Amino acid sequence: MADQVQDVHPMEWGPGKTPQGRARLPSSFDATVKDPVAAVHSENLVCRVPMHRIRHLESLVYDLMQNSSANVNQEQVGVTPSPGDQPHVPDYPTPSAAHAPSTNQEPASAAVSPADYGSMQSTGGGANYVGSAHWAAVLDGIAELKDHLDNEESHHSDSQGVDPPCLQVTGPQLLYGCPKPADKDEILSSIPARSVVDRLVSRYFNSFEMSPAVLHSVQFLKEYEEFWEDPQTTSPIWLGLLFTIMCLATQFEKSRLDPGVQSPAVLSMERELQEMVDTFRLRIPQCLVLGSYAKGGPFVLETLMLYIAAEIFLSNDAEIEIWILMGNTVQLALHMGYHRDPKHFKGLSPFTAEMRRRIWATIVEMDLGLSAQMGLPRMIKHWQTDTQEPSNFQDSDFDSATVEMPPSRLNTDLTPILYRLVKARLMTTIGYIWDFSADVRPYPYTEVQKMDDKLDQARKSIPECLKWHSMARNITDSPQHIMQKVILETVFYRAKIVLHRKYMFLPLAQSASSRRIVLESALKLLDYQHMLQEETQPFCQLYQERWRVSSLVNHDFLLATSILCYYLQHARGATPQLSESASFDETIMTSLSRSHDIWLQSSNSSKEARKVVRALAVILGRVNTPSADAAGESGLVFGLQSTYPPSTTNDYSQAPMITPTAEWQEMDGQSQWLPGPRVIQRLTYDMQRQQMRWGL
Structure with a gap:
């Protein structure tokens, strides 16, 4: 036996x-591709195979x-x-x-x-x-x-033509070395004037909810002042950290431009901001290499984490290079001992211990999120680490001089770090579910039920201040706060689908329950997709925050769309006896039709959207619908529209330094780059209204 x-x-x-x-x-594999002549003959043979025989064989196997x-x-x-x-x-x-x-x-x-x-x-x-x-x-x-x-x-490949051999590298440049190595003087010369950097740093700390999990704002401000006092003594890695902050802030600023306005002034400003992004993006790996980042040390993990974040926001789809870079970051974190709680080691100050916990919790979350996006097992396993979760502190509650940490604030106190803490707790449970789904061994359905209960408990533990109810009840919340609530909801429903998907059509008594959970979760996700599509349009509540709908967020919507297509295929064909009611199926069709229109708008810039549009066209009977290539370029998906070809934002290894509208000035005997007047005017806003959350 x-x-x-x-x-x-x-x-x-x-x-x-x-x-x-x-x-x-x-079915599309060509076994003779090495021989062009044989390949043509083989293709003709395949075309003569009746499709009904293939369908019949598939049905028999099933x-x-x-x-x-x-x-x-x-x-x-x-x-x-x-x-x-x-x-x-x-x-x-x-x-x-x-x-x-x-x-x-x-x-x-x-x-x-x-x-x-x-x-x-x-x-x-x-x-x-x-x-x-x-x-x-x-x-x-x-x-x-x-x-x-x-x-x-x-x-689509034929219509695009055969791409010529490309010497330029897309994706994170750090994986491929530095074709343009730079010394510190050259790097320093590309830092804008302080007035511009101040505004970019402010934009970063006021826009990016990941910032308190990576940087302590009070401590960073001290280091920031020291840098301006003596730039030459600043470490290359810290300079890389500053470039990641400026790169992210410039992306945020660029996304605030109205894509519906195509005036010369707006287009000029968009070009200037894109050039800034390209320059800052190129400097980051140069700083990391110059600082020998592979040896570890101060600011290495922080720089890599923000570098990954910048690459995610620049990518329309999942990119394997970003996941590989995340793997390098995990390895460095393990090498530096972040996976073990600081209480085991002497010599670490309370401040250092707390920041290490914040950074490790964020690395675990990023690892899981990117691994799920790639459809691969996560790299960090729960039995490898005993690092405790960070506490709910304002940055003003502690600093590098703190001898004894104060008691943690309550979960009802909405501090800048609370969202990261709540999401980390939820992602801990989701991490077990992801490991569950990735395990190749069988396990009883009772274990699925246990994990489902754990997931429900994790959701119930979300503080009221971060729970989603409805858009009508969030009209007084900030756009950032609304997006935080939505993200917690989408990762929860994605986990429901991942946990129960295998049991949708099995001959088990519980399969009906799992199937209903999966379908209702998928419909919920597409409801959130529709809500975000509406609220990120001009004059709507999330318009200024539309950049937050990244490829990581869209991954949840892709999964929901695919799983509903999968259900309809079974309900119509192989297992009609396992289908839901006709009215429920009609609800699914309506939701998919609405989702199709949303994906169609981004299909020119996203190959993932293009694939799901084609799938939906078949499922919905829209085979003759205008293809992705014919989608109107004026359409806005999540309020975003790119006026650049796809390669512009991904190709930067050969990007020239900013010259068209840049101005140069002498400051402390050293040349410094100053952006054009439109960018400076754009970055000048009321500093009192956009106060930096530095706890001062």
């Missing part, structure tokens, strides 16, 4: 593998796996590891710590379709894999979409 169990264990199945271990070729799943489940019950096999953290069940169910419990369930093993796409550079909980894997699991997506992608 043990041998039989081993034969059917899911670990024997790999991504793109059959149960016998052979590679499973996708039915076979459905019928055999119960037998497989009974055999797999005994292979669930015991708690002693893996480290275990109390109160949070994990797949590796799940007890084997008794005979009267519902057994663990094996995957019922190849999509449950994830999705692997062959590319010119190799293969790309995403886990089964990723939105792209969900779409790839819909049989009706395979040929449509493949043909549309091929058509």
